[in-house]
Amino acid sequence: MGRIKLMGLAVSIGKVTERYPFAPVEVPDDYRGKPVIDPGICTGCGACASACPPQAIQVKEEGEFRVVHLFLGRCIFCGRCQDVCPEGAIRLTTEFELATPNHDDLHQFVRLRMVRCVRCGRPFDTYRHLVRSLREVPFIEGERLLLCPECRAKAPLDWLEGGGDGNEG
Amino acid sequence: MGRSTLEGRFRVIDVSPDEVAEVVRELFEDGCYYATGMGVDERPLNGRFAVYHAINCPKRGVYVILRLTAPENRPSVPSITPVLRGAEWAEREAHDMVGVTFENHPNLERLILPEDWPDGVYPLRKDFPYNRKMAGTEGTAGVRGERHDEATMSVPLGPYHPLLHEPEYFELYVREDRIVGADYRGFHVHRGMEKLAESRMTLNQIPFLAERICGICGCTHSAAYCQAVEEAAGVEVPERALYIRSLMLEVERIHSHLLWFGVACHLLGFDSGFMHFWRAREYVMDIAELITGNRKTYGINLVGGVRRDLSGEKIQKTLKLLELAEGESREVIDNVVGMKELIARMEGVGVLRRKDAREIGVVGPVARASGIDTDVRRDHPYAAYGDLDFKVPVYRGCDVLSRFLVRVDETFESFSLVRQILENLPDGEIINEEYSLPYMEFGLGSTEAPRGEDVHMVLTGGENQVYRWHPRAPTYNNLPAVPLMLEGEDVADAPIIIASIDPCFSCTDHVSIVDAGSGRVLWRGPLLEGVERLRR
Ligand code: SF4
Numbered sequence A: 001m002g003r004i005k006l007m008g009l010a011v012s013i014g015k016v017t018e019r020y021p022f023a024p025v026e027v028p029d030d031y032r033g034k035p036v037i038d039p040g041i042c043t044g045c046g047a048c049a050s051a052c053p054p055q056a057i058q059v060k061e062e063g064e065f066r067v068v069h070l071f072l073g074r075c076i077f078c079g080r081c082q083d084v085c086p087e088g089a090i091r092l093t094t095e096f097e098l099a100t101p102n103h104d105d106l107h108q109f110v111r112l113r114m115v116r117c118v119r120c121g122r123p124f125d126t127y128r129h130l131v132r133s134l135r136e137v138p139f140i141e142g143e144r145l146l147l148c149p150e151c152r153a154k155a156p157l158d159w160l161e162g163g164g165d166g167n168e169g
Numbered sequence B: 001m002g003r004s005t006l007e008g009r010f011r012v013i014d015v016s017p018d019e020v021a022e023v024v025r026e027l028f029e030d031g032c033y034y035a036t037g038m039g040v041d042e043r044p045l046n047g048r049f050a051v052y053h054a055i056n057c058p059k060r061g062v063y064v065i066l067r068l069t070a071p072e073n074r075p076s077v078p079s080i081t082p083v084l085r086g087a088e089w090a091e092r093e094a095h096d097m098v099g100v101t102f103e104n105h106p107n108l109e110r111l112i113l114p115e116d117w118p119d120g121v122y123p124l125r126k127d128f129p130y131n132r133k134m135a136g137t138e139g140t141a142g143v144r145g146e147r148h149d150e151a152t153m154s155v156p157l158g159p160y161h162p163l164l165h166e167p168e169y170f171e172l173y174v175r176e177d178r179i180v181g182a183d184y185r186g187f188h189v190h191r192g193m194e195k196l197a198e199s200r201m202t203l204n205q206i207p208f209l210a211e212r213i214c215g216i217c218g219c220t221h222s223a224a225y226c227q228a229v230e231e232a233a234g235v236e237v238p239e240r241a242l243y244i245r246s247l248m249l250e251v252e253r254i255h256s257h258l259l260w261f262g263v264a265c266h267l268l269g270f271d272s273g274f275m276h277f278w279r280a281r282e283y284v285m286d287i288a289e290l291i292t293g294n295r296k297t298y299g300i301n302l303v304g305g306v307r308r309d310l311s312g313e314k315i316q317k318t319l320k321l322l323e324l325a326e327g328e329s330r331e332v333i334d335n336v337v338g339m340k341e342l343i344a345r346m347e348g349v350g351v352l353r354r355k356d357a358r359e360i361g362v363v364g365p366v367a368r369a370s371g372i373d374t375d376v377r378r379d380h381p382y383a384a385y386g387d388l389d390f391k392v393p394v395y396r397g398c399d400v401l402s403r404f405l406v407r408v409d410e411t412f413e414s415f416s417l418v419r420q421i422l423e424n425l426p427d428g429e430i431i432n433e434e435y436s437l438p439y440m441e442f443g444l445g446s447t448e449a450p451r452g453e454d455v456h457m458v459l460t461g462g463e464n465q466v467y468r469w470h471p472r473a474p475t476y477n478n479l480p481a482v483p484l485m486l487e488g489e490d491v492a493d494a495p496i497i498i499a500s501i502d503p504c505f506s507c508t509d510h511v512s513i514v515d516a517g518s519g520r521v522l523w524r525g526p527l528l529e530g531v532e533r534l535r536r
């Protein structure tokens, strides 16, 4: 008599419905919730934007600034951005209650000041990213990093060693 | 026969148009069935169109891929549907999307594109930009079929399934309370995923799109896609990763089957059964959340392995949850199976004879309930299945009850599989990212999804992209059998019969581009396809 037994079971188990939203629900520590960028660490390298499957992160240049724009409305909470970020700047949190009447709550903007190329004057990288790169390359090579990629390609290698016209402008 | 390449899981054979029918017939007689097919625009490479027919040969543990090509100025190949009716939809799809004509196809009508899509425009050709918008044409509203007499009434079931909350449209032809015929019209929610992936996504973004083919069994799609690329590029996947893949695939099967039992109870008017099953299922959802960081869309697969490791603590927690889930499921199932009134609603209802099942090429629990002993996990071992012990349940009732019982047995096999995996998890890396992607290499990945064989084919594009990606969800092969199951049944049984294949309508609709404005015309008449075609 399956039906009767199952009725008995229902009575003995009682209510299983959670009291949420009147009581919190727990999620594991490494739950994949809302991604947040630490604006103090992000270098604007754009690795997260290239990996992000739905293009929820876009990197744009606005005058003197590079802007990393995360839009949660497109985010699928996969965490690929966190996987690929070389700085550990973007992390998924355990926050999942994202419904909001205010569209602005779904956007995060990280604005990073850009460096101008010492030769042509075009803004080509963020200060922070450049400083990072300088730490990782030898000094001589490092100075070449002050040129934008196009000028770097044009500049003869001996430019910094006194040859060519090393003058700016 | 021309060039052939031998890979472990598949063999690509170039066949000539004259011999293809004969080859297919021989394969079918040898126990193989039609898995899927795709059209490919290979003009940028060789000026030709190609069709790849994937035939599953379970006994030999291999997929035979028959490749046919046709020149650009005459894109036409012989149809194999007259010898193997399972190919009907795949050929129509290739015709719609790539514009290859199949000579002697019994019904080369549109399958996927909406009826107001302009003629002669083929969205999966490489010269069709992914973001082009098409203005709809007049379209044909469709003429009502003439095959039914005055006493026959037509009852629309759709555009949503009454319970599955998915778009589908069945037209039932009813005399008194009996269904005398049925037609199916689907593909209402094509999203153009293939085009999107081929045009603007990178290799490791696609698993996340693949996973979204299904809201219930998505992991199986990302796994099949990754396997296809791994086959094409010859990527070695670490053992631990293979075990974690199997783990999540089995967790997915358990929750999917428990969900289905609940739905079946609900459809049969037994709502407390529905709630009991879903209560037990919650433990399984907790397992998924614990291991992958979410209840659904696990996001665990990448080409070369998996993204998340499993700590000892998580293993212990998982084992505890597993015990609860198994105990509760066992108790509920035993009681439900003991309810004569439920069994009576399923026994002898929605029959699909073995012969039809074979010819259509149905897969998964639907096949196993019609006496066909097939399971990709055993026949084409992938992930960790080669190392694991499990039985493949086969029932011969050919009815809804058999489909129910197959899933019951499978659920408990899966509980055992999860335990075996957790107890034997090998140490080591979880991903291999040292590989390079060849250009235009073919790969096939297949998995046993909860609903049956899931097949993904890819042609690699080099440069971190795929040139062609063709996923085929199990429901694609199972749906054409539903009209046969419906015939001669009571109208009141239609919902449970349709649900007995555990259909995923949207998963089947993976391929097209739907333009705003299309889908407004309810196409009815010319759809005497499915069943009529099959009956001939
Ligand atoms: S979690 Fe995924 S979808 Fe969301 S921003 Fe990161 S990479 Fe993009």
Ligand code: SF4
Pocket (backbone or CB within 6 Å): A037, A041, A042, A043, A044, A045, A046, A047, A048, A049, A068, A084, A085, A086, A087, A088, A089, A090
């Ligand atoms: S969040 Fe990380 S990956 Fe993204 S731009 Fe900033 S530093 Fe680069």
